[in-house]
Amino acid sequence: MARRSDHSRDEIHEMVLLAAERLLETEGAGGLSTRKVATEIGYTVGTLYLVFENLDDLVQQINGRTLDRLYDTLIQATKDCADPQHCIEAMAHAYIEFAIAHRKRWQLVFEHVVTGDAPLPGDYQSKVKRMFDLVESQLNALLGVKASLQAANGARALWCGVHGVCSLAISQKLEVTGVKSVESLTDTLVDNFLRGLTAKRK
């Protein structure tokens, strides 16, 4: 059945990504394999290697898409809020909601082990940076223009914190510690941090 040319290279590329994402959603990261994906799209394993470098490359591209979706979600969250403080709270909640709704996709992004030799691709890096910039611009609005350096560091520290809440909530290591709700925990972190940050300026 060689030389089929039923699909273009780009079509196969997209078919693989869609099938892989479906597999990820249903079976989790452990169930994601080149052989299953190949079967799912009706091609042989070898074909995947014409379109992707290897499984790592495929995972990286799925993660790129996940970061795009996450970014869109955060943008949406800032649309319905008045002041910077509420915008940041809304983004934090949106971040955690997204992670819970797309648990396995989100886990794949952050569980993915970076192999020492090859750094993350450039567009992947910019996708991460873009997210931090979103928080930074809100902090800038909150603190005023003169404190831009503080906003830059603050945005990173705060967003790392939100990520930590999210990370422990998803890994189910939080329930044990008697947390009432992830939402209130997030608010505790964000509100106290912001109060501390604004108090500093006086």
Next chain:
Amino acid sequence: MARRSDHSRDEIHEMVLLAAERLLETEGAGGLSTRKVATEIGYTVGTLYLVFENLDDLVQQINGRTLDRLYDTLIQATKDCADPQHCIEAMAHAYIEFAIAHRKRWQLVFEHVVTGDAPLPGDYQSKVKRMFDLVESQLNALLGVKASLQAANGARALWCGVHGVCSLAISQKLEVTGVKSVESLTDTLVDNFLRGLTAKRK
């Protein structure tokens, strides 16, 4: 070569754990396999299943040991500090130092996917809780006895935050965002959070 009885069950148990930890340290989580561990200790794969339920069980026990070490490190960090604020800062730095020094071990604890059917074993849960309690008692000292509920939530929120800094630092997704140093980032998070928390009480 059957029926050797060179080692007791407990001895084999410990040999497996040590060999697995060595493999983890050198090759990372990906290089950890039952077959390699078996070869390393001079037994066949089947023998591992006399002592461990499966690979997941083995990983869980390694993680339990890692949490023990982490706890000891945090306890040590509180020995050389005067007031609660400095104790918390010291613990946060110790947490991150530990994660960087034992990168692969630490990653295995938090990347390990919890399979939905079986919850974490009880002693594993208590190991996690113990850590949060350590932070909580410092916050209690800082806030006074009347604010114990605030301390409980605050400890969880703050430690999730520290965990987030650690998590993103280890996964090398932070360097991209222009953070000067992980230490100063941690201080930014902890100091602003604590300032916000104490300001609230006035």
Next chain:
DNA sequence: ACCTGAACACCGTTCAAGT
């Protein structure tokens, strides 16, 4: 040129059989 499918070197897990 496009795709196959067999091969290679790995996995986790089980369990009849050997001593």
Next chain:
DNA sequence: ACCTGAACACCGTTCAAGT
């Protein structure tokens, strides 16, 4: 009783061979 080792059902990756 203790341990083996072969078997089963999986992996990722490569590449000569077929159309």
